[in-house]
Amino acid sequence: MRNAFSEALYECAKADPDVFIVVADISPAGSMGKFQTEYPERFLNVGVAEQSMIGICAGLALKGCRPFAYTIATFSLYRPFEMVRDDLCYQNLPVTVVGMGAGVVYSTLGGTHHTMEDVAVASAIPNMQVLSPCDPLETAAAVRYCASQTRGPVYLRLGKAGEPVLTANAVDPFEVGRLRTLRRGSDVCILSYGPILKLGLDLADRLEREGRSVSVASVHTLKPLDREGIAAALTRHRRVLVIEEHVPHGGLGSRVKEIAWDIQAPCRLTCHSLRDEFIHLYGTTDELLEAHGLGLEALHAAVDR
Amino acid sequence: MPDHLRPNSFDAVAARARCRRYRRRILEISQQVSALHIASAFSCTEIVDCLYHALMRPAPAGGRSPDTFVMSKGHGCMIQYVILEELGVLSRRDMDLYCKAGGILGCHPDYGNPGIEASTGSLGHGLSMAVGMAYAEKARGGGGTIHAVLSDGEVQEGSTWEAVLMASSLGTPNLVAVIDNNDFQSLGRTSRTHPSFYPLVEKFQAFGWEAAEVDGHDSAAIFEAVSGRDRKRPFMLIGKTTKGKGVSYMENVPIWHYRSPNRQEFETALKELEAEA
Numbered sequence: 179m180r181n182a183f184s185e186a187l188y189e190c191a192k193a194d195p196d197v198f199i200v201v202a203d204i205s206p207a208g209s210m211g212k213f214q215t216e217y218p219e220r221f222l223n224v225g226v227a228e229q230s231m232i233g234i235c236a237g238l239a240l241k242g243c244r245p246f247a248y249t250i251a252t253f254s255l256y257r258p259f260e261m262v263r264d265d266l267c268y269q270n271l272p273v274t275v276v277g278m279g280a281g282v283v284y285s286t287l288g289g290t291h292h293t294m295e296d297v298a299v300a301s302a303i304p305n306m307q308v309l310s311p312c313d314p315l316e317t318a319a320a321v322r323y324c325a326s327q328t329r330g331p332v333y334l335r336l337g338k339a340g341e342p343v344l345t346a347n348a349v350d351p352f353e354v355g356r357l358r359t360l361r362r363g364s365d366v367c368i369l370s371y372g373p374i375l376k377l378g379l380d381l382a383d384r385l386e387r388e389g390r391s392v393s394v395a396s397v398h399t400l401k402p403l404d405r406e407g408i409a410a411a412l413t414r415h416r417r418v419l420v421i422e423e424h425v426p427h428g429g430l431g432s433r434v435k436e437i438a439w440d441i442q443a444p445c446r447l448t449c450h451s452l453r454d455e456f457i458h459l460y461g462t463t464d465e466l467l468e469a470h471g472l473g474l475e476a477l478h479a480a481v482d483r
Numbered sequence: 484m485p486d487h488l489r490p491n492s493f494d495a496v497a498a499r500a501r502c503r504r505y506r507r508r509i510l511e512i513s514q515q516v517s518a519l520h521i522a523s524a525f526s527c528t529e530i531v532d533c534l535y536h537a538l539m540r541p542a543p544a545g546g547r548s549p550d551t552f553v554m555s556k557g558h559g560c561m562i563q564y565v566i567l568e569e570l571g572v573l574s575r576r577d578m579d580l581y582c583k584a585g586g587i588l589g590c591h592p593d594y595g596n597p598g599i600e601a602s603t604g605s606l607g608h609g610l611s612m613a614v615g616m617a618y619a620e621k622a623r624g625g626g627g628t629i630h631a632v633l634s635d636g637e638v639q640e641g642s643t644w645e646a647v648l649m650a651s652s653l654g655t656p657n658l659v660a661v662i663d664n665n666d667f668q669s670l671g672r673t674s675r676t677h678p679s680f681y682p683l684v685e686k687f688q689a690f691g692w693e694a695a696e697v698d699g700h701d702s703a704a705i706f707e708a709v710s711g712r713d714r715k716r717p718f719m720l721i722g723k724t725t726k727g728k729g730v731s732y733m734e735n736v737p738i739w740h741y742r743s744p745n746r747q748e749f750e751t752a753l754k755e756l757e758a759e760a
Binding site for chain 1: 520544549575595600601602604605607608610611612613614615616617618622623625640641642645648649653
């Protein structure tokens with residue numbers, strides 16, 4: 179995702195002199211070197227100073243630029259939260275706050291580096307848009323959207339590196355604000371976002387081998403949420419699962435339940451997320467997720483339970 | 484200062500008359516509302532007046548000044564409002580509806596309102612935004628200078644120091660910041676509650692800024708200091724000020740940070756301003 183981000187941003191910057199990136203001593207790999215060499219005046223490193231990263235981005239945007247603020251998600255959103263709220267959202271400026279390594283990607287770094295409640299936090303602020311692409315292709319599409327839009331601030335939630343491509347054969351194109359069907363079935367529907375969507379696809383494969391017909395959708399735009407798309411998914415399937423790398427409250431699961439109640443959805447709906455607990459375990463990301471019930475076996479067992 | 488750099492467009496008498504007029508107008512507005520941070524506005528009256536009338540380039544007819552003003556100490560914005568009213572940027576009606584339903588002006592500047600270039604109110608935000616603006620002007624060849632007015636209280640915010648470090652590291656010679664150093668914050672005199680806050684000039688110099696200190700109620704001194712800066716680095720002016728300046732019973736009395744004078748206090752204040760003239 180990091181490389182896809184860099185490459186897409188480099189291409190955007192090449193075409194548009196208003197695209198800037200402001201990093202806080204963390205830089206995406208890949209094409210960022212090219213960006214830095216070719217457009218040094220548009221690559222700013224504030225150092226370990228995230229509050230000023232956001233404030234400087236606001237100042238750039240107030241003068242007509244469209245900057246990206248980039249660092250690890252906990253530091254780009256939580257540390258300078260009030261700057262994100264006041265400088266970016268209150269003033270409604272087209273600045274993209276990139277939360278890199280969100281979720282529990284940094285599985286050995288401890289709770290200080292886990293971003294488990296960012297969708298709730300970012301979505302709570304008026305004017306904020308929240309995007310969470312599931313793979314490198316969606317990441318590039320999201321970057322292209324962020325670099326060109328003037329609607330207001332965006333929180334762009336990314337994984338780290340090495341995520342597989344999941345959307346090469348998607349049914350729907352990527353369109354901000356629309357739920358994106360990747361596979362269309364008729365019985366079970368899996369709604370997810372971000373790199374953990376891979377787990378949803380693995381579950382879908384297994385269910386299909388067992389003769390079930392499964393839809394999988396990438397809900398990459400968490401705000402504004404595609405209520406109609408979700409309502410349709412809840413209406414057209416008997417069984418709906420939400421899978422997310424986020425605490426249970428304030429993320430996709432609680433929003434889908436809200437919609438399900440509003441439309442009196444006839445399906446059976448369960449939400450599978452991280453628990454409302456800090457994680458004191460160390461290991462691989464999959465091991466951390468499994469400890470919170472987000473493993474293939476546990477999810478498979480939950481489908482018909 | 485060499486003679487050719489000595490300012491020649493500054494009229495100290497006119498500045499004094501303007502500042503007296505602004506204080507009177509603020510007092511008038513104080514009679515419509517219960518609170519307006521009157522002492523905070525009086526503290527930086529000469530500073531903001533000097534920036535608008537002598538240091539920033541005037542807006543061409545129907546356009547905007549190439550320079551930008553950021554009221555980082557948002558609670559002092561009443562002085563900005565009365566200047567914008569006089570410049571015709573804000574209307575009499577806007578001022579009449581200050582803090583009232585149907586109006587657009589509140590106790591802190593709100594981006595999108597006429598003449599307001601950034602929303603402030605929470606302390607420690609303005610300088611970073613000003614750094615970003617100055618950098619944008621520089622990178623895009625806009626040629627504008629950004630002027631930010633800070634309270635001394637907000638210099639206690641860590642975020643202000645992040646901006647101080649970045650301004651000089653990025654090289655923003657088109658950034659002018661002025662600290663309204665009235666030495667007062669909610670719980671007392673800063674020099675007593677936080678003695679290590681001083682000295683200030685040396686702190687900014689150590690961070691690579693050009694810095695100077697003047698009497699913040701001496702308009703000519705403010706003008707000379709800012710216009711005589713070397714323009715190679717960001718410039719910080721410490722204006723030594725008196726909170727509530729101009730009205731004896733408000734000067735250095737914390738309650739006037741926020742409240743409005745009653746009718747009798749209002750009359751007394753007007754008389755004092757007239758007497759000074």
